[in-house]
Amino acid sequence: MDIRGKAALVTGAASGLGRATAQRLVADGAHVVLLDLEGSDGELVAKDLGGTAEGRVRFVAADVTDSEQVDAAVKAATELGELRALVHCAGRGGPVRVVEKDGAPGSMEQFQGVIQTNLIGTFNVLRHAAAAMVPLDDLPDGERGVCVLTASVAAWEGQIGQLPYAASKAGVVGMTIVAARDLARNHVRVNTIAPGLFDTPILSRVPEQVRDRLAASIPHPARLGDPADFALLAAHIITNPMLNGETIRLDGAIRMAPR
Secondary structure (H helix, E strand, O other), X not given: XXXXXXXXXXXXXXXXXXXXXXXXXXXXXXXXXEEEOOOOOHHHHHHHXXXXXXXXXXXEEOOXXXXXXXXXXXXXXXXXXXXXXXXXXXXXXXXXOOEOOOOOEOOHHHHHXXXXXXXXXXXXXXXXXXXXHOOOOOOOOOOOEEEEEEOXXXXXXXXXXXXXXXXXXXXXXXXXXHHHHHHHOOOEXXXXXXXXOEOOHHHHOOOHHHHHXXXXXXXXXXXXXXXXXXXXXXXXXHHOOXXXXXXXXXXXXXXXXXO
């Protein structure tokens, strides 16, 4: 799909993977709605991207688990043009063990919170974006839309303490092929990127020596992933019509240890 002149929705767009993806899509000529939480830097990012690159950019504050807010963001995207692409990056972590070190059962509230954002939020965004794509006419290449979701290598190799995060990301991997098959009749593709260790705001709070150790654990290239690497793959998925129903690891060949 050629995204030039078409609308895209990017979630988690105020920082990290989402911001880099929005920047890439704007540079490729798309009109982009940035979705992130109220109180994020979304408005500043929108002004920055809109002022330095061709295309219209708009920020819409929304919680990905809120149906009405996500619906409003999708409608905002359709006002910029035909919504042809979704890149869903919003998510969160939160440590939970089955049994905590003090012997208490793991927090159900924390577990449900991460699942709510990462898994239920993914379905919520996907269903609203896809519903806007399905009624569109086919483009010359026979497509109507592309949805790119975000999982994690933790879906396969979650580390101790990552129980809700790993479970939620495994759920995203599981829904990918089913959603792709479901939407195939409507000519809407669904793929997922599963990043490894990336240099995002979460890791920016980690001490430098820990960051260096994490980078050294990646076989090649032995560095933390750059959000631009993620954006490059997301843009390629949008342009490549044969990529469908696939989850792609983007991890430098790392396989995570138990801790």
